[in-house]
Every structure is written in C-alpha cells, then in structure tokens.
Amino acid sequence: MKQFSYTITDPIGIHARPAGMLAQLAKSFADTAVTFTKGDQTVKATQLMKLMNLGVKAGDEVTIGVEGGDEDAALAALEAFMKENL
Amino acid sequence: MILLQGKGVSKGIAEGPLYFLQKPDTTIVKETGKDIEAEKARIAEAKEKSAAQLLALAEKCREEAGDDAAFVFETHAMFLDDDDYVEGINDCLASEQCNAEYAVRTAGDTFAAMFAAMDDAYMSARAADIKDITQRLLNNLMGIVEGGIDSDVPVILCADDLAPSETLQLDKSLILGFALQGGSGTSHTAILARTMGIPAICGLGDALTEELNGREGWIDAETGEIILDPDEITLKGLEMKAKKQAELKELMQTMIGQEDVTLDGKKIKLYCNIGSPEDVAAVKANDGQGIGLFRSEFLYLATDDYPTEDAQFEAYKAVAEAMEGKRVIIRTLDIGADKQVDYFEMKPEENPALGVRAIRICLNRPEVFRTQLRALYRASAYGKVAIMFPMITSVWEVKECKRACQAVMKELDEEGIPYNADTELGIMIETPASVFMARDLAKEVDFFSVGTNDLTQYTLACDRQANDLGKFFDPHHPAVLRALKQAADAAHAEGIWIGICGELGADTELLPTFLAIGIDELSVSPASVLPLRAEIRKSIAGSCTLDALEGEFAD
Structure with a gap:
C-alpha cells in the first residue's frame, strides 16, 4: 500500500467531470485498488457517487491510496491527474 | 385522393408517413410478489x-x-x-x-x-x-421511446398542438414536417419548424384524424395542404415542387461565405434566432454571422424546477464557444403570456399578454433574475455574449436591470470568477411605450432589437395567439412600420444600432423598407439566412423608399 496527500485547488471541488475521469482512471488499473480518503471517510475511487458525496471542496486535503499491481505506476498517474484536474 | 386544408406557417414541401404523437402513460404502480x-x-x-x-x-x-x-x-x-x-x-x-x-x-x-x-x-x-x-x-x-417518435424513417409529425416542453424532447432528425390540428403562425411549433427549415401547417382541425396514422402523404406548406393518395396530376405537381425546393437549396449553398452587403455597400448584420444550444448546428450550416436572439426559455421549460446557475452557464457557454467570437445575444427569461411554467406558480390572469410576463417577472423575483445574470456573465468570459431584456416599457426598468447586472459583476469580482465587464446590454422594442420612449431608452443601452410579433400585437391590439383575427393581425400595417422607423431614428440619434429579431425580419417583401429605415441587423431563423443574403446582395439601399409606411393611403 502506497499513498500520497493532495490539497484540492479546483474552486468547485470534486465535481462530476473530474470525479468521472478519476473513476475511469481508477478502473483502468485492473490489479490495483484505489482508495480516496477525506477525514475519517474512505471510499473506493471507482465509486463515483460515494466519491462525489464526500463533498470535497477547494482547500480540503485528501489522501489517495493504491494497493496491489504496479503501485508506483498507478501512484504516478493519479498524482499527475490530481495536479492537472483538481 | 384525400386533401386536408390548413394554414402553412413554415415553408417547404415533404413526403413521408403521417405519425401521430403518442403521449405515453408514465405512472408507476408498485406491484409485489414479483419474480x-x-x-x-x-x-x-x-x-x-x-x-x-x-x-x-x-x-x-x-x-x-x-x-x-x-x-x-x-x-x-x-x-x-x-x-x-x-x-x-x-x-x-x-x-x-x-x-x-x-x-x-x-x-x-x-x-x-x-x-x-x-x-x-x-x-x-x-x-x-x-x-x-x-x-x-x-x-x-x-418501452417509452425517447424523442417520442417510434419510427425508423422520418415522419410528418401530427398532433393537436405541441407544448414547448414536448417539442424539446423530440428527435428532430426524424421530423420532415409538422401537421397540427390547432396552433397558429406564431406558436412555438411554427417557430421551431422555421428554425429547422421544414414545413409546418396549423389549423387542420378534426379532419386530421388518428385514423390516418401511418399513411404515406405529402405536406405542402405553400398551399397549406396535407395530401394523401394524390392523383396523377397532383402528384406530378408535388414532385415538381419538391424538385424545385431541392434545386433552390443547392443554389443557396453558393451564398455561403458571401458578405451581407447591398450593391451600394450597406452592410447588414445577418444573425440567427435560436431556441437551444443544439440549434447552433443549423446556424453554422447556414452561415449565420451571429446569434441575434437566443431564447433562454428552453432552460426553464425543459425542467420541472428552476434551472440552476450551472446548468444555465453550461448552455450559454456552449453557444458562446461554438460561435467562436461572433456575437451571441441572449434574451433573459421571457415567460408568461403564451409560455407558462408550472413551478413559477403564476397566478392565473385575465389578460396574460398584458400581465406579469418577461422582465416583469424578473424584476419581481430578483433571485430568479440574479441566477440567470450570474450564469450569463460567467458565460461572457467564453465568447462575445450580449444580454437583452424583453418587454421593456420604461426607463426605470432598464436602470433596475443594469443595477442587477452591476451587483452580479461585483459578486463575481469578489469570488474571483472571470467575466467580460464590457458585455453589451440591449433591450427588445416590442411595446408601443418603448417606441415612444426610444430616445431615452437608447441612452441606457448598446442596442435595440425589435420583436415584431409582440410589437404588432400591442400596436394593433390583436392577440397573436388568436386564430381568427386574420387580416386584422397585419405585421405590414403602416403603424407597425412607422413604429419601427421611430425606434430606428431614436437609436441612430443616440449612436446605437437597431435590429429586428421577429419573424418579420425574414420577410423579403419588406427588405427594401427595412433598408430605407436603416435597420442594421436582421436576426432570422437559420433556414432564412441564405435566401435573405441573396436578396440583400441584390438590393440597392440608396434607392429603397419608405412607401410602405404610407401603405394604407396609397390607393
């Protein structure tokens, strides 16, 4: 299990478009489970509705975890995605 | 041969099966004990x-x-x-x-x-x-078919009349034309048909019965006829007309890319009227030079609750971006009168055309107005958006609208959201009061746009929804044309431009009169752009006369 933390800069927070893209990205790593944590709530990044229901806003710190498969590659891709889109 | 007679309200001819729109039963009952x-x-x-x-x-x-x-x-x-x-x-x-x-x-x-x-x-x-x-x-x-049309081939759509919310759901690519039992030339369906450039006939009455569902037929909006099983001579005539229509359409394609200018160099802004972002495709296909009227009502009619700021923003932004820097004039909410939206919970009115409609609703309900203005200003960062207020009668109304705009801009500043602070503001000229006050109103705004249907209705005291006013409802009436000139003179005296965004703008018979009056912009249905361009390019503005303003007394 590897993880990194990220502070959201997008003014609307995790809205439908990036959430959808994130879920898609998470699904693309067949052997890697991607989790998304805000505070004490953790959801799978593939759970689009739950992900949006975290109500992540600009300024919130979130933690993204990866487990299984090529963890390094998944971590790098997710980190790049977060910086680019959120 | 069966022949049904109505009134053609959107030009064209087409052949296909008659299809009666089914309004599906959507009630859901709980059934238990299921597998x-x-x-x-x-x-x-x-x-x-x-x-x-x-x-x-x-x-x-x-x-x-x-x-x-x-x-x-x-x-x-x-x-x-x-x-x-x-x-x-x-x-x-x-x-x-x-x-x-x-x-x-x-x-x-x-x-x-x-x-x-x-x-x-x-x-x-x-x-x-x-x-x-x-x-x-x-x-x-x-098994409810989205788009409401369960057919593999395009059809002539038949109905009693269609509410705007109903037409919005329809898959437009499956519609060859509209045949309506009721309706009128200014009804929503007629406007939609003109935007799509397909024929429409209204007032066909009970003769248009559901028994005809599925029968092959012709719709000829020029004569206002629906024809089934035409005899040989009639069929030849119809086929000839269809061929001519196809040829004319091809000829009009040569107008694409040409400038909208008269022989003596008077340039006209030739824009389009649209009702939803999907109409932009038709604007592009017909080479419209901008959007002269984007009716924002579709956003309110398509939902069962107030549309959110984001939903509106996305729609306005989509059009602004798609038009790539060309002017997009978006009219603020214009409901009331013939366009009712349930969730606004408007009180029933004795005379809705003279009641709380359009800008009056917005000024009475600042929250509804603010949401729309915020969406409009946010969209202004993505193209050349202009905002237009409908049904203006007084200078104070315009001042109040402008104050609402200022307040919204201040909010956006504070939130750090980008917008164009120089977004042009204009008003509709559609009431006699706005014509009389035109000089004062022109001092407040960047442009005028004349809504000819309403201007005719209010000037001639003729209900535009009434089917039996016939010759009394005359948009060519010299009173309407004189009002137009008075507004144009006031606009030019104050250095702003004036356009026409009503159906009259596409009336080529009146083009010389518009040129003589000095109309700067014509906003028409996308299908009318190329024929109108051809007319403009044949005209000499300098030799056009104001004779039509004297029309009543000419004989």
Whole structure:
C-alpha cells in the first residue's frame, strides 16, 4: 500500500467531470485498488457517487491510496491527474 | 385522393408517413410478489440499452459541440454503472419483492435526495443528473421511446398542438414536417419548424384524424395542404415542387461565405434566432454571422424546477464557444403570456399578454433574475455574449436591470470568477411605450432589437395567439412600420444600432423598407439566412423608399 496527500485547488471541488475521469482512471488499473480518503471517510475511487458525496471542496486535503499491481505506476498517474484536474 | 386544408406557417414541401404523437402513460404502480430474477434481468437489459443511448448521445454531442458537452453524457453512463446505484436498486427489489420500475424509481429518488441534501450548491444540483438517469432507465424499462417518435424513417409529425416542453424532447432528425390540428403562425411549433427549415401547417382541425396514422402523404406548406393518395396530376405537381425546393437549396449553398452587403455597400448584420444550444448546428450550416436572439426559455421549460446557475452557464457557454467570437445575444427569461411554467406558480390572469410576463417577472423575483445574470456573465468570459431584456416599457426598468447586472459583476469580482465587464446590454422594442420612449431608452443601452410579433400585437391590439383575427393581425400595417422607423431614428440619434429579431425580419417583401429605415441587423431563423443574403446582395439601399409606411393611403 502506497499513498500520497493532495490539497484540492479546483474552486468547485470534486465535481462530476473530474470525479468521472478519476473513476475511469481508477478502473483502468485492473490489479490495483484505489482508495480516496477525506477525514475519517474512505471510499473506493471507482465509486463515483460515494466519491462525489464526500463533498470535497477547494482547500480540503485528501489522501489517495493504491494497493496491489504496479503501485508506483498507478501512484504516478493519479498524482499527475490530481495536479492537472483538481 | 384525400386533401386536408390548413394554414402553412413554415415553408417547404415533404413526403413521408403521417405519425401521430403518442403521449405515453408514465405512472408507476408498485406491484409485489414479483419474480426477482426476472425483474433483475429486465433492469440489466434496460441498463444496457440506456448505456448505449448515452454513449451514442455523447458521440453526437462530441461532433457538434465538443468534448465538454459530450462528457455530461459519459458521466451519466458512469453513474448508471455505479456499484452503489445498482446495489440500491437490487436491495429495493430484494426487500420489497416488487417490480423493476418501482425499485428503480425508489433507488433513484433516494440517491437524488442524498445529493440534494448536500451542503454545496454544485453537488445538490447533481440531483438533477440522478433524476435524469433514473428517468432514462425507467423509459427503457417501460418501452417509452425517447424523442417520442417510434419510427425508423422520418415522419410528418401530427398532433393537436405541441407544448414547448414536448417539442424539446423530440428527435428532430426524424421530423420532415409538422401537421397540427390547432396552433397558429406564431406558436412555438411554427417557430421551431422555421428554425429547422421544414414545413409546418396549423389549423387542420378534426379532419386530421388518428385514423390516418401511418399513411404515406405529402405536406405542402405553400398551399397549406396535407395530401394523401394524390392523383396523377397532383402528384406530378408535388414532385415538381419538391424538385424545385431541392434545386433552390443547392443554389443557396453558393451564398455561403458571401458578405451581407447591398450593391451600394450597406452592410447588414445577418444573425440567427435560436431556441437551444443544439440549434447552433443549423446556424453554422447556414452561415449565420451571429446569434441575434437566443431564447433562454428552453432552460426553464425543459425542467420541472428552476434551472440552476450551472446548468444555465453550461448552455450559454456552449453557444458562446461554438460561435467562436461572433456575437451571441441572449434574451433573459421571457415567460408568461403564451409560455407558462408550472413551478413559477403564476397566478392565473385575465389578460396574460398584458400581465406579469418577461422582465416583469424578473424584476419581481430578483433571485430568479440574479441566477440567470450570474450564469450569463460567467458565460461572457467564453465568447462575445450580449444580454437583452424583453418587454421593456420604461426607463426605470432598464436602470433596475443594469443595477442587477452591476451587483452580479461585483459578486463575481469578489469570488474571483472571470467575466467580460464590457458585455453589451440591449433591450427588445416590442411595446408601443418603448417606441415612444426610444430616445431615452437608447441612452441606457448598446442596442435595440425589435420583436415584431409582440410589437404588432400591442400596436394593433390583436392577440397573436388568436386564430381568427386574420387580416386584422397585419405585421405590414403602416403603424407597425412607422413604429419601427421611430425606434430606428431614436437609436441612430443616440449612436446605437437597431435590429429586428421577429419573424418579420425574414420577410423579403419588406427588405427594401427595412433598408430605407436603416435597420442594421436582421436576426432570422437559420433556414432564412441564405435566401435573405441573396436578396440583400441584390438590393440597392440608396434607392429603397419608405412607401410602405404610407401603405394604407396609397390607393
């Protein structure tokens, strides 16, 4: 299990478009489970509705975890995605 | 041969099967004691169908409006596939032993409520997405055809009359023409038909019966006739007309890319009227030079609750971006009178055309107005957006509108949201009061646009919805044309431009009069752009006369 933390800069927070893209990205790593944590709530990044229901806003710190498969590659891709889109 | 006579309200001729619009029964009843596995299979099938529809929509959207617009549907497809959503439906099935429809609706309602309850305007607005997906799933479960037209080939659509919310749902690519029992030349369906450039006939009455459903027929809007089983001579005539129409259409293609200028060098802004972002495709196909009137009502008519700021922003932005820097004039909410929206809960009025409508609603309900203005200003960062206020009668109204704009700009400043501070503001000239006050009003705004249907209605005291006023409702009446000139003179004296965005703008018979008056802009249905361009390029503005203003006394 590897993880990194990220502070959201997008003014609307995790809205439908990036959430959808994130879920898609998470699904693309067949052997890697991607989790998304805000505070004490953790959801799978593939759970689009739950992900949006975290109500992540600009300024919130979130933690993204990866487990299984090529963890390094998944971590790098997710980190790049977060910086680019959120 | 069967011949039905009505009144042609949108030009053209077409041949195809008559199709009566079915209004489906959408009530859902809870049935218990169902075979859960069978219901699950039904849901799986409906889900598959829904996903395919959504991806097809996304593809279509991507071609027409780009990635951003397409992604809305792709996200919907992902929602549909979301484990929690599916689990919610299955849980309900298992615990209630009920029918698929009931389970889908119950789960959909639960998830929509979950989003609606979130303490975030953006997230709570996503409830609408969940409702939308749930509705699609339900439609597929119940065999309700989206777009309302269950046919593989394009049809002549028959109905009593169509409400704007009904026409919005229709798959336009399956419509050859409209045949209506009721309706009028200024009704919503007629306007839609003109935008699409297809024939429409209204007032066909009871002769247009459902017994004719599925029969092959012709619609000829020039004569106002629906013809079935034409005899040989009639058929020859119809075929000739259809051929001529096709040839003319081809000829008009040569007008694409040409400038809108008269022989003596007077340039005209030739813009288009549209009712929704999807109409932009027609504007582009017909080489319109801008949007002279974007009716924002569709946003309000298409939903059963007030459209959110974001939903409006996305629609305005889509059009502004698609027009690539060309002017896009968006008219603020113009409901009331013939366009009623249930959730506004308007009190019934004795004379709705003279009642609380258009800008009056906005000024009475600052929150509704503010939401729209915020969406408009936010969209102004993505193209050349201009804002137009309808049904103005007084200078104070315009001042109040401008104050509302200032307040919104200040909010956006504070939130650090980009917008164009120089967004042009204009008003509709459609009441006699606005004509009399034109000089004072012109001092306040950047442009005028004349709504000829309403100006005719209010000037001649003729209800535009009434079918039997006939010759009394005369947009060529010298009183209307004189009003137009008075407004134009006032506009020019104050150094602003004036356009026409009513149907009259496409009336080539009046083009010389408009040129003589000095009209700067004509905004017409996309299908009218190229024929009008051809006329403009043949005209000599300097030799046009104001004779039509004397019309009544000419004989």
